[in-house]
Structure formats: structure tokens, C-alpha cells
Amino acid sequence: MTTEQTAILRLRDVAKGFVIHLQGGLAIPVVANVSFEVRAGECVVLGGPSGIGKSSILKMVYGNYRIDRGEALVADGGEVVDIASAMPRRLIGLRRTTIGYVSQFLRAIPRVSARDIVAEPAMAQGMGEVEARAKAGELLARLNLPERLWSLPPATFSGGEQQRVNIARGFIAEHPLLLLDEPTASLDAVNRAVVVGLIADKKAAGTAILGIFHDEDVRERVADRIVDVSGFAAHGEAAA
Amino acid sequence: MTLEPMRAAASAVLEGGPGEGEYNFAYLDEQTKRMIRRAILKAIAIPGYQVPFASRDMPMPYGWGTGGIQVTAAILGPDDRLKVIDQGADDTTNAVSIRAFFARTAGVETTTRTHEASVIQTRHRIPELALGADQVLVYQVPIPEPLRFLEPRETETRVMHALADYGLMHVKLYEDIATHGHIAKTYDYPVKVEGRYVMDPSPTPKFDNPKMDNCAGLQLFGAGREKRIYAIPPFTSVKSLDFEDYPFEPNKFDAPCALCGATDTYLDEVITDDRGGRMFVCSDTDHCEDRQASGHRGHLHVDGPAARGTVA
Amino acid sequence: MSDQPLLVAEDLAKYFGARVGCREVGFELYEGEVLAVVGESGSGKSTLLRLLSGQSEPTRGRVMYRMRDGVTRDIVSLSEAERRFLFRTDWGFVHQDAAAGLRMGVSAGGNVGERLMAVGWRHYGKIRSEAETWLERVEIDPARIDEAPKVFSGGMRQRLQIARNLVTSPRLMFMDEPTGGLDVSVQARLLDLLRRLVADMGLAVVVVTHDLAVARLLSHRIMVMKEGRVIETGLTDQVLDDPREPYTQLLVSSILQV
Ligand SMILES: Nc1ncnc2c1ncn2[C@@H]1O[C@H](COP(=O)(O)OP(=O)(O)O)[C@@H](O)[C@H]1O
Ligand SMILES: [Mg+2]
Ligand SMILES: [Zn+2]
Numbered sequence: 001m002t003t004e005q006t007a008i009l010r011l012r013d014v015a016k017g018f019v020i021h022l023q024g025g026l027a028i029p030v031v032a033n034v035s036f037e038v039r040a041g042e043c044v045v046l047g048g049p050s051g052i053g054k055s056s057i058l059k060m061v062y063g064n065y066r067i068d069r070g071e072a073l074v075a076d077g078g079e080v081v082d083i084a085s086a087m088p089r090r091l092i093g094l095r096r097t098t099i100g101y102v103s104q105f106l107r108a109i110p111r112v113s114a115r116d117i118v119a120e121p122a123m124a125q126g127m128g129e130v131e132a133r134a135k136a137g138e139l140l141a142r143l144n145l146p147e148r149l150w151s152l153p154p155a156t157f158s159g160g161e162q163q164r165v166n167i168a169r170g171f172i173a174e175h176p177l178l179l180l181d182e183p184t185a186s187l188d189a190v191n192r193a194v195v196v197g198l199i200a201d202k203k204a205a206g207t208a209i210l211g212i213f214h215d216e217d218v219r220e221r222v223a224d225r226i227v228d229v230s231g232f233a234a235h236g237e238a239a240a
Numbered sequence: 241m242t243l244e245p246m247r248a249a250a251s252a253v254l255e256g257g258p259g260e261g262e263y264n265f266a267y268l269d270e271q272t273k274r275m276i277r278r279a280i281l282k283a284i285a286i287p288g289y290q291v292p293f294a295s296r297d298m299p300m301p302y303g304w305g306t307g308g309i310q311v312t313a314a315i316l317g318p319d320d321r322l323k324v325i326d327q328g329a330d331d332t333t334n335a336v337s338i339r340a341f342f343a344r345t346a347g348v349e350t351t352t353r354t355h356e357a358s359v360i361q362t363r364h365r366i367p368e369l370a371l372g373a374d375q376v377l378v379y380q381v382p383i384p385e386p387l388r389f390l391e392p393r394e395t396e397t398r399v400m401h402a403l404a405d406y407g408l409m410h411v412k413l414y415e416d417i418a419t420h421g422h423i424a425k426t427y428d429y430p431v432k433v434e435g436r437y438v439m440d441p442s443p444t445p446k447f448d449n450p451k452m453d454n455c456a457g458l459q460l461f462g463a464g465r466e467k468r469i470y471a472i473p474p475f476t477s478v479k480s481l482d483f484e485d486y487p488f489e490p491n492k493f494d495a496p497c498a499l500c501g502a503t504d505t506y507l508d509e510v511i512t513d514d515r516g517g518r519m520f521v522c523s524d525t526d527h528c529e530d531r532q533a534s535g536h537r538g539h540l541h542v543d544g545p546a547a548r549g550t551v552a
Numbered sequence: 553m554s555d556q557p558l559l560v561a562e563d564l565a566k567y568f569g570a571r572v573g574c575r576e577v578g579f580e581l582y583e584g585e586v587l588a589v590v591g592e593s594g595s596g597k598s599t600l601l602r603l604l605s606g607q608s609e610p611t612r613g614r615v616m617y618r619m620r621d622g623v624t625r626d627i628v629s630l631s632e633a634e635r636r637f638l639f640r641t642d643w644g645f646v647h648q649d650a651a652a653g654l655r656m657g658v659s660a661g662g663n664v665g666e667r668l669m670a671v672g673w674r675h676y677g678k679i680r681s682e683a684e685t686w687l688e689r690v691e692i693d694p695a696r697i698d699e700a701p702k703v704f705s706g707g708m709r710q711r712l713q714i715a716r717n718l719v720t721s722p723r724l725m726f727m728d729e730p731t732g733g734l735d736v737s738v739q740a741r742l743l744d745l746l747r748r749l750v751a752d753m754g755l756a757v758v759v760v761t762h763d764l765a766v767a768r769l770l771s772h773r774i775m776v777m778k779e780g781r782v783i784e785t786g787l788t789d790q791v792l793d794d795p796r797e798p799y800t801q802l803l804v805s806s807i808l809q810v
Contacts, residue, residue: 021798022805063787065794088773088787089582109747109769110740403633407640407670411655411662414669417676418659418698483676 008208014070029234043209048229063091102170121173139168180211266313266346276314283471288433305380307462323357328365328523368527371457381463386440498540500531564613572780573599588771596780644717648729650709686715707738
């Protein structure tokens, strides 16, 4: 297989900071000179203490946070797209076809059942409703979410239950690049192991994974490389 | 189509105005009549389109059909013979006084016989006898705007007509069917003229709607209070609005006319005594009498003088 | 679906005398895209919506729309007849005040059927069954087809308004504060319904709202307006999670959790 050589994501000198206007224009520099790449079939884990900017990097790659400087290049089929300058419409397309994301917390949609929330990204990629719902059920079952919850909107679920819905939603579709922000944080050992298995499956299928894992044990089992975000800390450097 | 009556009226204009203390011919002054004639000509040119005109005060209240009277006054010539009907009858107060008005102000001959008349002014009915090419039917119209009760804004109804934006008209018919199981409108039933303008045939019963279609005579409509004139030129297509699965149906009557036995006429219910006796008879009195005179008999026919008084 | 935009606003401006309604507004909207226009009242949102929908003429700039025949037209150049035709076929407009978008005295069936009749449907049974289908799709019991919206609740009226608009399968919908004035639980139901219909039908939508939760739930993209100008624009979650402009930060921070 040659896929291991293919960079799916390449960050070059990415910088990010926040300016809080409500506090007199307070500048919060977060990261600078972020450069690394993630290849097909490998799992790169972002390391470093809390608050260092790990989630911000994932969010920039997903287009959820703006990139102040540098570029984040994503391979989209034969094309390379710079997330930093892509039009919103392009980003929406990339999220459907190319970039999957499991956020730290599920954003529940009122009145939509857990199963439908999970099925949606697969359907957006063209899978039929019946098949997508069946696959959603398989994933939820694998993550040990009691079947009686599947038809309910997750708004009232516990943190761990919501997180499993979120994980299933992130893993159901076929995105060449998968971003995982502490997916195992609120899971017990059994379900952590399930997630480790899901990640292994994705890697085997050639998915490039960029993740943040709090849990030492999980990190060791999934990480091919660790990128220490402390090295990108934007010390006192004013944000753009 | 024939504009003979108007030509006659025009020549009457040339014959000069009234003398001292007299009425002008047909009451209205010549300038007003010319203005009304222009409106009529425009109405004829755009079948079904409501032409605004400067309606004048007439020596009678609006409910008496001042719009129709102004139209009649504008087209009447000295050689015309006028018939006036109200609900099909020549002998109601309204018909009698309008006829008397024109006999006095224009000196024209009047008649109750449909086939003898060159101008027929009507409220509510179209004579049973098909109009000929040399006849003009003038309708007195209270509310000319078919969209009025659906869309109260005049500016909007005008645009709707201009753009043939008539979906709303069918909404009304839809509502009828939804509520009553059929289109409940029995008079004032909207029509589409020459495939273009939706028109209100005034309070005539829908029974008469088919008579407007492809009619040989000229049909003119005058609304006094609302200041509108509209027309259906001879041989114009006039279609009643309907749905494919709820097609237009004229009113039907269960029994024939009690006096002449006709089964194809519009019938009025007449109370015959104070014990609740009733009968159904032709609303077109002239037509009914004609039929009786030529030997047709209904089950309550009595020989001798007609059962209903004729016009003196 | 075409890769040409459906609606394009080019450097739009509207002045009311010296007062600015909106200015320098430009964007492209594609089929299936939902654009939220947010900002406080008086910021020019509704002015913009009227310009986009051809209900008022811009002082400068133009609005281009790709018609069903593939030809892109300047909205201002359309005749009144063409504009009305668009409005009863290819466009929809959902008003905050249901009374402005419904015939309150006409039955639910008549309200939904009106567009069909306007485009020439003349079969009562078919019109009625189409209306029933649409009532069902907006979660109104079809048994209530003969009731007039004046006896409906606020949420039902909004849903009826939506059905009335969608019955001709428009490609573009304008919505002016569609959830304004509704209870929170009623809003949630309406939003969910809208979200689903918009996705199912691949509708393009311009939705004006001052409620960022509505924008978050419904829209792909967001435009933040202030004093008649677009001060920030981008992917909805990007603008809401990483707001750049002081005013946008203020808007976002004034709600607890969007
Ligand atoms: N939307 C935001 N607005 C302002 N500051 C933010 C925002 N998101 C993150 N930050 C700040 O950026 C820094 C990095 O945060 P984050 O990326 O969440 O770190 P990590 O994931 O490494 O814990 C923190 O100081 C955090 O407060
Ligand atoms: Mg984090
Ligand atoms: Zn008779």
C-alpha cells in the first residue's frame, strides 16, 4: 500500500489568536508556526497541557475557527484545498465528503432521535435511509448505547451517552480525514476499548486521523505519532 | 356586432338639445352621454374589462339601477323601443318607473314584448327568448367587481385583472365546495369573458349564465355607485368558472311552470293564497304569456285573462 | 443541481432619503444553501429581504436570479406578471406575522390550494388531496383541512404558511423572523420541521432573524448586519464560535448558549 505516504492534511505555519473586544481588545495568542502533516492510515495525536491550543487546531482544520496565518491543506480527491482561504460553500462540501469531526460535546438537535442524528452524515454521503439507519444502529449497539434510547432525542442523555452518539455520528460516514477531540473523555473502560477498536478499523481503511486523547492508555494504543502543541505556543505574540 | 342603437343615439344628438324648461333627450346632457358612450365603446373593445366612468346623479336612488339607466340614456335613440324588466317581470315598481322615466324624457316607445324591443334594461334576469343581433341588453349592476369580497383593496384587484391573476377566484369556489359539497353560488356566478377577464354577471341567477355565451345581441353592464361600465360584444365566449370534477351546472327546477308548462325556464315561487299555497311560474312574464297564448298549458292554467296581471 | 448560483446580490444599497436602509451588500446563494441574516432590529435585515425578493427597488446594485429555464435575470427588470409568477411558483415567503402570509378567513385547504389554482389546477379532488398531503407534512391533522387559520394556534399558523408556500416546490424561500413571537417549545418544533423540509427539498433559503439559535439550527452561512452593512460573514458555526467583530462578539455573548 502506498497510501501511507499520502499526506491528507498538511499544516504550514498556522497561527491563531483571539481578540476579545468586550475586554478592551484583549489579545489571546494561542498558537503560532504550527506545521505538521497527517498521512492516510495514520493517527496523529496532539499533546500538551490543557489550554495550550489543541482543540483550537482541530477546529481550525474543520473550519470552525478561522486561521489567522499560514495554511491548512487538505487533499480532496485529486485536489488540494486550503482551509484557511476556502469559501464557506467549499467548507460545507468538505465536511460532507472529506473531513469528519467528533467534537468534545454533542450539539443535540431538538426533536431528532439519536439514531437519526447518527445516520445523517452517511445519508449526506448518499447512503439510503434504510441502510444508514441500520448502520447507525450497529454503531450504537457496538458502543453499548441501550436500544431503548435510539429513538429518543439525546438532549436528556447523560454526558457519556451523548458522547457515544457523537462518536457514532463521526464514525458512520467515510471521510478520508477524521478529527477527534477527546472522544473517550467521559467513557468507561469498556467503551474506551470500543472506540480504540473503531479507530483501528478506520486506520486500516486508510483514514487519516488527527486526535486529542486525554487518556494515556488510549493514546498509546492509537497514536502513531504525537505532535506536542507546546512547541507551537504563541508566547506573548500578538494575534493577527 | 351591431352598433345601430348607438348610431341612432348619435344622430339623435345631432338633432339638437332641449328647449326651455324641458329635459334633455333621455335626461342626460349631451356631453355626459358622449362621455358614457366613449366608456361603452372602450368596454366593447375590451370584453369583460371594467371601464371607469364619471357616473352622474340621477333622479332616483342608486339601488334603482342608476348605472343601467345612464347606459340606456346614452345609447337610446328616438326610434328605439324600450323594454324594462326587474326579476324578469315588466310590472314591478322599479321596471314601471324606469320605463315611465324614458317614455317621458326621451319619448321613446316602450314595450313588454321581448322580440319587439331594441333596448332591454334588466335587473336580475336575461329574457328566455334568445337576443337577436339588433338588440341590446343593459344590465343594472350593484357590485361589478367579482374579486371584491376576496380582496378588498381596489389597487390589488386592478392588478389582478391586469395580470389575469385569478387563482383567488377559484379559492372562493373551492371554499364553496369544501363547505357545501358543491358550488353554492346560485347567482352572481363569475364568468371568464373571451378567455381573459373574469367578470361578475351582476345578480342574475346562474341559470342565465349560458345565455351570455356566444349571444347575438350586445350586452352592456352599468354600475352607478361603483362607476363602472363593462360589456360583452355579440358572439363572445362567456364561460362560467368551475372545476373539472365539479362542472358548472345551471339551476334546475323539479317542476314545470304551473302556467305554461315550460321545463326550460327560470321559475319563481309565487304564494297563491294565505293558506300556504304556492306555485312555480316563469319569472319571464312575457315569455310565459307568449307560450300560453300559443296554447301551452301548465297544471294551474286558467283560461281567460292571464292569471297574473299584465302590464297596462 | 446547477453549480451556478441561484441568487446573486451585487453591491446592493437602499437609501430612504439620507437614511441608509442597507448598503454594500453582496453575496451568492446556491441551491440547497441556507443563509441567515442576523442583527438587531433596524440593522437593515428586512430592507435587504425586500430588495432580494423584488418587493422594493435598490438605490444601487442589483439582484440576479437564475430562473427555472436557466436564464439569469435582474429582478428589477422582471415585469409585475413575471414577478408574481415567481412568487407563486418558484419562490416562497414566510412572514413573522402569519396574517400577512395567510388568508385568515379561508380554510387551511384553500390556503394551501391557492397557489395550485393560480398555476392552473382545476380539479377540486386533486387540489384537496395535495393540500392534505402538505398539511400532513407540516404536522397539521388533515382532518382540519376545512378549518380557517383564525382558529389555529400561532405555531400551526406558521406551519400552514410554510405548507402554502411549499406546495409548488419553490427553489427559493425568504423567511422573515419565522419563529418570532412563538413559545420556545413551539419554536423548536417549527425549526425542526423547517430544517427537515429545507434539506429534503434542497431549498435555498434567506432567513432573517435576530435569534442566533435559529441561525445556528437552520443556516449554513450567516451574515451579520449592523447599521445597514454586512460586518461579518462566513460559515454559521465559524461566525458564532469564533466571532471577529466587536458587534458580533457582543451578539454572541449576550446569549448564554447558542
Ligand atoms: N472561541 C474562543 N474565543 C476566545 N478564546 C478562545 C476560544 N476558544 C478557545 N479560546 C482560548 O484559546 C486557548 C486554547 O484553547 P483550546 O484550543 O481549547 O485548548 P486545549 O484544547 O489545548 O485545551 C485558551 O486560552 C482558550 O481560552
Ligand atoms: Mg480541548
Ligand atoms: Zn311559464
